[in-house]
Amino acid sequence: MDAHIWKVQYKFLRRLHPKKNWHWISKRYFKPDKTGQSNNNWILTDPITNNQLKKVSWIPIKRHVLIKYDYSPFNKNLKDYFEKRDIKEFDRNNVAYRQKLAKKQKYICSLCSKSIADRAEGLEIHHKIPRIKGGSNEYKNLELVHISCHLEYHKVFPARADILNKSQLGSVKKYIKRKKIIGLI
Template sequence: MAPIDAYLEKAAWTPIKRHNLITYDYSPDNPNLREYWEKREKAQAKKTAEGRLPKGKNKIALRQKYTCPYCGQPLGDYNQVHLHHIIPRSEGGEDKYNNLVYVHEDCHKTIHALGASNPQIQETLFRAIKALPKQKPPKSQKVQKRSSKE
């Protein structure tokens, strides 16, 4: 038998996670507070998604507002999503930001069953990522002109 590597975890190894407290009168069952709970749920979903995805991949998910462009449902558990090429690589598609979307595994299987190069499917995926309002570019800092020494 192989030796067992057993140890007790130290409390210092556990990262501290802060939680938003809820007051006693803010019950999820209260119909008057439906908007509050929807807003809170969206904020929590965004935090969870940002924590699970690397920075570059989070940019793709954020562009999609954390929803699947094929079915319109929230992406949810990021173990069940696939990074899909809108234009397949076999047809000249590249690994570029504008050609990548996150879709559910089931949606991904459906897309390929119907034909990933189907123009209607590609148009649906492109429309989902291009329909979002463009963010304002960051304000550029004023550049001081330097006098050239001649």
């Protein structure tokens, strides 16, 4: 795969600079690896931002682990096994900032106290203090919640409303949990 990408890069750079020789092109676009993953001096590098194209061979292969033949997700004794599996899957399929938020919350939705790693529902990022009220995009002000929980929360307390105190927040969480148990959201 890397050989194919190299050919495509070569053709593209030749087409991009038709009047320049290969020595000039290679000096401008190819630099040594800055990440330390390789001793390769021919890594395509953006001359302005210095971002480098990663090689396919640098990406580790992660095998899919099959569920054991006598295990069932409906068996309550194996709940921990399937939660660990879901967490691994969540970490593999999400970007770093979502992983960091999920780990901070112990993979639990802060509004309904259910798992956010089970992929049963989409997730959104909720600002504890709304940005309109002076909240920031820092990790300490963010939490990962289910879409339905987020919609229900803002249905009861719009972002432009006053900031909630702890007792109001607790009552909203109980309200959302009750609706989720009943199946209304």
